[in-house]
Amino acid sequence: MQQIYPAPPPHVYRYELNKEFHFAAAHYIPAEAAGSCSRVHGHTYYCNVTVGGDKLDDCGFLVNFSEVKKLVRDRFDHRLLNDDERFGGGASELDPQHFPTTEVVARTVWELVQEELDRRDNGARCLQVFLRETPSSYVIYRPEAQHG
Numbered sequence: 001m002q003q004i005y006p007a008p009p010p011h012v013y014r015y016e017l018n019k020e021f022h023f024a025a026a027h028y029i030p031a032e033a034a035g036s037c038s039r040v041h042g043h044t045y046y047c048n049v050t051v052g053g054d055k056l057d058d059c060g061f062l063v064n065f066s067e068v069k070k071l072v073r074d075r076f077d078h079r080l081l082n083d084d085e086r087f088g089g090g091a092s093e094l095d096p097q098h099f100p101t102t103e104v105v106a107r108t109v110w111e112l113v114q115e116e117l118d119r120r121d122n123g124a125r126c127l128q129v130f131l132r133e134t135p136s137s138y139v140i141y142r143p144e145a146q147h148g
């Protein structure tokens with residue numbers, strides 16, 4: 001799916017990279033109030049990850065596009081998201097902050113990408129994750145501004 005994504009908040013990084021990819025996954029929301037979403041069902045998620053930075057690596061990359069994609073797809077594609085430890089690993093007593101809703105999946109993609117960027121030394125930062133769950137529903141996750 002090709003689409004125009006909302007811009008991240010204004011920033012002063014010289015480079016801004018965007019990587020789009022998709023993955024197919026099943027999930028359920030373990031709350032009665034979620035109605036039919038509490039039953040196992042699947043989506044093709046469309047994701048756009050935005051990374052900013054000033055310093056390129058030895059390949060001339062801010063971060064390799066394909067590594068961003070692999071990081072998320074290899075973990076979630078053709079899986080039941082609820083089985084992933086980030087979403088409680090199938091535990092029965094769960095905190096809604098870890099239910100695999102679009103909001104939480106978007107935040108989790110941000111966490112995975114930022115953790116990988118933090119292992120590198122060029123100071124790149126994940127500025128935004130756009131995650132489309134259905135043709136009519138998507139979430140944008142943006143980290144809090146860094147101070148100091």
Ligand SMILES: Nc1nc2c(c(=O)[nH]1)N=C([C@H](O)[C@H](O)COP(=O)(O)OP(=O)(O)OP(=O)(O)O)CN2
Binds near residue numbers: 101
């Ligand atoms: N804030 C959220 N609301 C809902 C979520 C969610 O993750 N965050 N998830 C669901 C369901 O899991 C469902 O997959 C998506 O719901 P919805 O957009 O209602 O799906 P439809 O395709 O049926 O939408 P229509 O536009 O009404 O056809 C529900 N809510």
Ligand SMILES: [Zn+2]
Binds near residue numbers: 027037041042043133
């Ligand atoms: Zn769903």
